[in-house]
Amino acid sequence: MNIIVPIKMVPDLVDELEINEDGTDLDRDFLSYKLNEFDDHALEEALQLKEEGDATVTVIAFDGEETDKALFTAIAKGADNAVKITGDFEEGTASHVLAKALAEAIKDMDYDLILTGVQAADDRDGQVGVLLANYLGVPHVSVVSGVTLSGNTATVHKEYAGGMMAEFEVDLPAVLGIQAARETPRYAPVSRVRQIMRQAELEEVEVGDVDVNVGSEVRRMFTPEAGEGAEMIEGDAEEVADKILEILKEKGVR
Amino acid sequence: MNQDIFVVAEHLKGSVEDVTYELLGKGRELAGSTGGKLVAVLMGSGAEGLAGSLGAADKVIYVDHPALENFNPEAYAAALADVVKANNPGLVLVPNTSMGMDLAASLSVRNDLPLVAYAIDVAIDGGNVVATSQLYGGKVNAESVLEGDTVVVSVLAGSFPADAGKKDGAPEVEKAAAPAELDNLKVRFKQLIEPEGGDVDITAQEILVSVGRGIQSDENLPMVEELAEALGGAVSASRPIIDNKWLPKTRQVGKSGLKVKPKLYLCLGISGAPEHIEGMKDAELIIAINTDESAPIFEHAHYGSTEDLFDIVPALTEKLKG
Numbered sequence A: 001m002n003i004i005v006p007i008k009m010v011p012d013l014v015d016e017l018e019i020n021e022d023g024t025d026l027d028r029d030f031l032s033y034k035l036n037e038f039d040d041h042a043l044e045e046a047l048q049l050k051e052e053g054d055a056t057v058t059v060i061a062f063d064g065e066e067t068d069k070a071l072f073t074a075i076a077k078g079a080d081n082a083v084k085i086t087g088d089f090e091e092g093t094a095s096h097v098l099a100k101a102l103a104e105a106i107k108d109m110d111y112d113l114i115l116t117g118v119q120a121a122d123d124r125d126g127q128v129g130v131l132l133a134n135y136l137g138v139p140h141v142s143v144v145s146g147v148t149l150s151g152n153t154a155t156v157h158k159e160y161a162g163g164m165m166a167e168f169e170v171d172l173p174a175v176l177g178i179q180a181a182r183e184t185p186r187y188a189p190v191s192r193v194r195q196i197m198r199q200a201e202l203e204e205v206e207v208g209d210v211d212v213n214v215g216s217e218v219r220r221m222f223t224p225e226a227g228e229g230a231e232m233i234e235g236d237a238e239e240v241a242d243k244i245l246e247i248l249k250e251k252g253v254r
Numbered sequence B: 001m002n003q004d005i006f007v008v009a010e011h012l013k014g015s016v017e018d019v020t021y022e023l024l025g026k027g028r029e030l031a032g033s034t035g036g037k038l039v040a041v042l043m044g045s046g047a048e049g050l051a052g053s054l055g056a057a058d059k060v061i062y063v064d065h066p067a068l069e070n071f072n073p074e075a076y077a078a079a080l081a082d083v084v085k086a087n088n089p090g091l092v093l094v095p096n097t098s099m100g101m102d103l104a105a106s107l108s109v110r111n112d113l114p115l116v117a118y119a120i121d122v123a124i125d126g127g128n129v130v131a132t133s134q135l136y137g138g139k140v141n142a143e144s145v146l147e148g149d150t151v152v153v154s155v156l157a158g159s160f161p162a163d164a165g166k167k168d169g170a171p172e173v174e175k176a177a178a179p180a181e182l183d184n185l186k187v188r189f190k191q192l193i194e195p196e197g198g199d200v201d202i203t204a205q206e207i208l209v210s211v212g213r214g215i216q217s218d219e220n221l222p223m224v225e226e227l228a229e230a231l232g233g234a235v236s237a238s239r240p241i242i243d244n245k246w247l248p249k250t251r252q253v254g255k256s257g258l259k260v261k262p263k264l265y266l267c268l269g270i271s272g273a274p275e276h277i278e279g280m281k282d283a284e285l286i287i288a289i290n291t292d293e294s295a296p297i298f299e300h301a302h303y304g305s306t307e308d309l310f311d312i313v314p315a316l317t318e319k320l321k322g
């Protein structure tokens, strides 16, 4: 069983995000990047499947900010191989282009299962996992939070609203968009990652220009207007607590 | 772009989901400006009756097949692709829900159509569809122009009022043939799994104290329980708290959790990602404590504070017990 996990670095949402001068993208000069949290879940689920049976796990990512570190970290956690895609795919590239390029990189690999994160915070034109499955011509289910393998099929749970789930049986090879792994994603100690960085090697695959119709363009990017938001309570914790009590009394909640 | 506006009707367990009405309401307005028809695409098995609740549409195109009885990513995508190919609408509106996420991207590739996802608004401008997407956990919006005769936009639930799309009366129903692909599927629906019960029903609570990742560790939960108790309410949470198994799934508020509408929603260390907002934006009074002044939760809260939750929670509890 060969499992591929495509991972993506995304801007850290804890930072203040600023828009670039022409107002069509983030100002990427001072952004810090981190692994998309759902990809951490996808990797964890892959590692759980590996530990359960007989599987190899390959992580794959586009070259870019923090990519090497994320790939080495995945190896430190237990992935068998790490592949870096090189080519002209800078941060902010459309999902359709990324998915098509991933399909190019993956199509000749020997794979049974591709686990992506369900979505990433910077995707504007659809989820790469679903697009990828369609470019590869293999089935997919997204928003998955439970995977069991048996022979050539996977049984998966897809989450709907309100805690309702649907169970599907999927023929492999397939792409699954992982929402949550069965266990909290494991942690790799920094010392171990450093050691891996010295020992392990990243495989590189070059992908040229891909021919795909994105068909949409950002004409304006902006932060949602302030002003319509919350009335901010000033003061220290004691004062804020007093004010909250006052509001609760006023609104009849207390 | 072509003129007709298509809306994919989402249904679960025999009833049409509210998001469908939200899209029909918006679709009606857009059809008004293109001069086209508003058409609902309904897929199911013996589900033609549901067309009766899609009265806001001028027409319902219905595809019937046993494999469409329950949502199935492969079967629904194949059927939808055929309907869109045969009818060439100008715009296909798909809910950006769990089901719609599978459908929109598949339709985009199968029919080679542009797609913009996570939309909170859709307009027609200069003959093109313009969609405003909510990105980066709600911190940034992007306005995209879609080019093509037929384009696809997936819209976040709760973006438009549902009332505008609710109209009784049976529109004309046109039956479309199911594609042969449905007789040989690689994805097979097995069963629906109902949520577990037996815990506190957070949808019935008037006061919710909701915790997010800002709480750092489950060791800090008792402090929040104590506050909830002092307020006479219950504790709910954002998704990461549930994924960490610190609280049961029954306490999750949001897109894949529960929708709540309490008198007070006090949120502690929750950033306000769109998927969380979907579940609590209709609460009567929302008070948010978050140390990040740019957290999107403050766009939805009535009152906010950037003080540390670890200072506010004990102070507030003490005063309440006072």
Ligand SMILES: Cc1cc2nc3c(=O)[nH]c(=O)nc-3n(C[C@H](O)[C@H](O)[C@H](O)COP(=O)(O)OP(=O)(O)OC[C@H]3O[C@@H](n4cnc5c(N)ncnc54)[C@H](O)[C@@H]3O)c2cc1C
Binding pocket: A118, A119, A143, A179, B211, B212, B213, B214, B215, B237, B238, B239, B240, B241, B252, B253, B254, B255, B256, B257, B258, B268, B269, B270, B271, B272, B273, B274, B275, B276, B279, B289, B290, B291, B292, B295, B307, B308, B309, B310
């Ligand atoms: C298909 C799908 C469905 C989803 N469904 C749901 C859902 O149903 N419900 C849901 O909640 N999420 C859902 N999510 C996840 C969602 O996208 C976010 O990841 C999640 O809501 C973030 O949770 P959070 O706000 O607790 O964590 P974070 O985004 O990490 O925010 C933590 C916040 O705590 C603040 N903070 C940190 N320390 C302190 C302190 N000491 N005092 C005060 N504030 C502090 C930080 O500033 C930060 O804003 C879904 C995602 C997907 C893709």
Ligand SMILES: Nc1ncnc2c1ncn2[C@@H]1O[C@H](COP(=O)(O)O)[C@@H](O)[C@H]1O
Binding pocket: A005, A006, A007, A008, A009, A036, A038, A039, A042, A060, A061, A062, A095, A098, A115, A116, A117, A118, A119, A120, A121, A122, A123, A126, A127, A128, A129
């Ligand atoms: N640039 C990328 N490199 C590798 N995987 C990606 C990339 N973009 C998206 N993915 C995968 O697709 C998932 C969905 O991302 P997105 O389509 O950006 O919402 C991610 O969680 C990753 O698993």
